[in-house]
Amino acid sequence: MFGEGDPPLRRPLVVGSVPAADLRDHHFRDLYAAVRLINRPGEAEDRGELLRRLVTARSARDGRRISTRPLSEARIKRIHAVAQSALSDLVPHVLPYNPAAVVKLGGKRGGRKVRPLLWSAPRVERWRQTGEIPAPVMVWTAAQCGAFFDSLGASEEPARKAERLYALFHVASYCGLRRSELVGPAWAEVELDRGRVHVRQAQVDDTLDSTKSEDSDRQMAIDPGTVEVLRVWRKAQLAERIAWARPGPTPGGCSLARTARRCGPAGSVPGSAR
Helix, strand or coil, X not given: CCCCCCCCCCCCCEECCEEHHHCCHHHHHHHHHHHCCCCCHHHCCCCCHHHHHHHHHHHEECCEECXXXXXXXXXXXXXXXXXXXXXXXXXXXXXXXXXXXXXXXXXXXXXXXCCCEECCHHHHHHHHHHCCCCCCCEECCHHHHHHHHHHCCCEXXXXXXXXXXXXXXXXXXXXXXXXXXXXXXXXXXXXXXXXXXXECCECCCCCCECCCCCCCCEEEECCHHXXXXXXXXXXXXXXXXXXXXXXXXXXXXXXXXXXXXXXXXCCXXXXXXX
8 A cells, every 4th residue: 555664644633623732721611611602692692713613513413403402511511521531541641731630610500519499388488579489490399280280281261271291291290200201212111001111212402312321221110190191192192193194103102292382381380381
């Protein structure tokens, strides 16, 4: 072959557009600041080259849109962990120190884990007076969850139809599945006679994939009430398919969130979707 016997060419290692030998901690701080703006209101105000390249790279893959959601702090931490591990192999031959190891992540809350807070009577009263939600993650009480389910039913006054995707909210409340896992189950993984569901798929962005971790791939027991809700939902799916008269085999996915509509007001339940 051409050049046989010649010494191999050594090309400098490049990370993004920066030579690895020139990487410093400020490069990662700038990167994460730009990543936090992706798909957020501040994105249009930042005209930086780094953010533009990130948005372009994340806009599509193989001709398909990747995601329109912002990246969470958890996702940024995973990116940071990969970068820190990869750069550790370059010390001390290429880099004098690991620049990623110097950067401490935490976002606006200083790295503290957000802990859920339960709605109590005083907190509800304060919310009614000021409209302020006490914490980023609030947990409904059983009564509040029941009020939300009541708001999904049909009503004559005020006039409204029953929420088509009631099963989605029921499974989320009673089984504690992640949002990405709610759209993943196929009917082949649901054993209604035994009251069991195998959670083995999730859809974080726009592509169905495996679960978040190996431990998330799990078998779950479901109560008789949830079994009945899923039986009703499966009959509704089949009836809709017949009404639509679409050719093809019976769909295998539970499709708890497929063709989802926006939820209507949930009464006075604090923190409910509007």
